[in-house]
Amino acid sequence: MTLLVKSSYSHRFLSSSTPAMSVCSSFCPQLPSYFRQKPINSLPTKPLFPLSFKVFSSQATGVSAKADELPGRIGFLGMGIMGTPMAQNLLKAGCDVTVWNRTKSKCDPLISLGAKYQPSPDEVAASCDVTFAMLADPESAMDVACGKHGAASGMGPGKGYVDVSTVDGDTSKLINGHIKATGASFLEAPVSGSKKPAEDGQLIFLAAGDKSLYNTVAPLLDIMGKSRFYLGDVGNGAAMKLVVNMIMGSMMATFSEGLLHSEKVGLDPNVLVEVVSQGAISAPMYSLKGPSMIESLYPTAFPLKHQQKDLRLALGLAESVSQSTPIAAAANELYKVAKSHGLSDEDFSAVIEALKAKK
Numbered sequence: 001m002t003l004l005v006k007s008s009y010s011h012r013f014l015s016s017s018t019p020a021m022s023v024c025s026s027f028c029p030q031l032p033s034y035f036r037q038k039p040i041n042s043l044p045t046k047p048l049f050p051l052s053f054k055v056f057s058s059q060a061t062g063v064s065a066k067a068d069e070l071p072g073r074i075g076f077l078g079m080g081i082m083g084t085p086m087a088q089n090l091l092k093a094g095c096d097v098t099v100w101n102r103t104k105s106k107c108d109p110l111i112s113l114g115a116k117y118q119p120s121p122d123e124v125a126a127s128c129d130v131t132f133a134m135l136a137d138p139e140s141a142m143d144v145a146c147g148k149h150g151a152a153s154g155m156g157p158g159k160g161y162v163d164v165s166t167v168d169g170d171t172s173k174l175i176n177g178h179i180k181a182t183g184a185s186f187l188e189a190p191v192s193g194s195k196k197p198a199e200d201g202q203l204i205f206l207a208a209g210d211k212s213l214y215n216t217v218a219p220l221l222d223i224m225g226k227s228r229f230y231l232g233d234v235g236n237g238a239a240m241k242l243v244v245n246m247i248m249g250s251m252m253a254t255f256s257e258g259l260l261h262s263e264k265v266g267l268d269p270n271v272l273v274e275v276v277s278q279g280a281i282s283a284p285m286y287s288l289k290g291p292s293m294i295e296s297l298y299p300t301a302f303p304l305k306h307q308q309k310d311l312r313l314a315l316g317l318a319e320s321v322s323q324s325t326p327i328a329a330a331a332n333e334l335y336k337v338a339k340s341h342g343l344s345d346e347d348f349s350a351v352i353e354a355l356k357a358k359k
Ligand SMILES: NC(=O)C1=CN([C@@H]2O[C@H](COP(=O)(O)OP(=O)(O)OC[C@H]3O[C@@H](n4cnc5c(N)ncnc54)[C@H](OP(=O)(O)O)[C@@H]3O)[C@@H](O)[C@H]2O)C=CC1
Pocket: 077, 078, 079, 080, 081, 082, 083, 101, 102, 103, 106, 134, 135, 136, 137, 139, 140, 143, 144, 164, 165, 166, 167, 191, 192, 193, 194, 195, 301, 302, 303, 306, 307
């Protein structure tokens, strides 16, 4: 079995015996070796469902593969900003995908691309081998997995549930418990990367939970993403995602201060963006969002309400281990102010508005 795994740097052919984390580290050549994960075994001893994935080729617009080479029936719950392009990439790769969303109309573009539809999460889970969920927050992730007509009611031995929503570890562990009680397997796999990386199949998966399910869905993660990390027990993926987004939220808040500060002292903030982009504090996020922030435009890729939710959950996690996080706490307050100004559904870069003097 040979897999072609995408990378933003190059395409690599990997044999089925290639350890997953060494695969993953190869996507991060800039990382010192002591930051890389220990190699782990990548193949399941017993696949949960027939796995005959052989090869897929990456194209500029997505990924293609022969349908008969892909894993079995895939469910996808949650057709929001992220879920829609992720499910779309699975469809484009030839997967058999069944979708569900609370607001049914958001399934229509997927259905017209060939997706099947089921009217409830439990019916999706019952008709699929593995079901992904990409939901807004802990409450919706719990409800869709474990509520009335939740996915758990359709799960059972041999099936898998992969929650790719950003939630806290306690929520993930609760969902894990409900899914495992049915005899099915559970993986949390929140993603780093926004709307465009989701469209381009360039997400970074932060997975934890059932190792055999991780190995089984790896070809699907590789269709939707550019790299994946297996982090051990349920809760570790959620924790990694929250720490990453805590950093991101604070970075965006301080960047906002810098843009406004530069303007107030008579500098051109566009030049600030250029200067930052060339130095040690450069980050793609600044170059990507800076120009539109200067124009007071915030086209939504990552909704501000989700960034504030992630800061809130990250602060809770820090509190639980008595870790001091004063910068993130201050940033969280700024996002709360932005929410109170009606900016919840704008991009999180709209946090800059909370720093502008209101007339
Ligand atoms: N956007 C981004 O850049 C990224 C987002 N994330 C995370 O991914 C997750 C999804 O984000 P995103 O797609 O942007 O969010 P959206 O707000 O676009 O989508 C949220 C989804 O959750 C559903 N939902 C919300 N509440 C409920 C509920 N009570 N019951 C059932 N379904 C519900 C929505 O359904 P409906 O359509 O009916 O409202 C929709 O499908 C979040 O956890 C976010 O933090 C992670 C990485 C990047």
